[in-house]
Amino acid sequence: MTSLLILNGPNLNLLGQRQPEVYGATTLADIERLCEAKAKALGLAIEFAQSNDEAVMIDLIHKARGRHDGIILNAGAYTHTSIALMDAISSVALPVIELHLSNIHAREDFRHTSYIAKVALGVICGFGASGYPMAIEALNEALK
Numbered sequence: 805m806t807s808l809l810i811l812n813g814p815n816l817n818l819l820g821q822r823q824p825e826v827y828g829a830t831t832l833a834d835i836e837r838l839c840e841a842k843a844k845a846l847g848l849a850i851e852f853a854q855s856n857d858e859a860v861m862i863d864l865i866h867k868a869r870g871r872h873d874g875i876i877l878n879a880g881a882y883t884h885t886s887i888a889l890m891d892a893i894s895s896v897a898l899p900v901i902e903l904h905l906s907n908i909h910a911r912e913d914f915r916h917t918s919y920i921a922k923v924a925l926g927v928i929c930g931f932g933a934s935g936y937p938m939a940i941e942a943l944n945e946a947l948k
């Protein structure tokens with residue numbers, strides 16, 4: 805069975821309370837339920853994770869090798885800063901979809917740079933929580 809890691813980075817544990825005008829009212833637990841439903845409909849297995857710690861995220865990416873077929877990554881602000889996360893993705897050689905709730909290109913200039921995009925299969929941003937099931941569908945298609 806195809807298996808996907810859905811990995812969320814810093815501050816995404818506060819979704820629903822955090823800047824709802826930017827990120828919406830949906831909580832991370834709601835998003836996990838959306839992902840479970842989408843995965844079930846497509847016959848996929850998923851592991852859903854969140855960490856505020858860059859090192860923990862790197863370890864989860866390393867552990868995905870041999871356990872998962874692809875990764876959906878909302879790296880939060882580490883998207884714009886972390887060469888280490890970019891290198892972790894290159895190291896495991898799994899297909900990655902970069903995901904953001906907000907349209908990072910319509911926001912501050914510092915959000916226009918993404919280290920993740922340089923090694924990602926594709927990028928989905930600006931569709932709020934709906935981006936997660938979109939990314940699951942896109943990655944599933946890419947893995948066929």
Ligand code: DQA
Nearest residue numbers: 815879880881904905906915
């Ligand atoms: C985000 C966008 C990032 O720029 C920001 O730092 C986040 C959330 C998003 O999902 O829109 O933490 O990744």
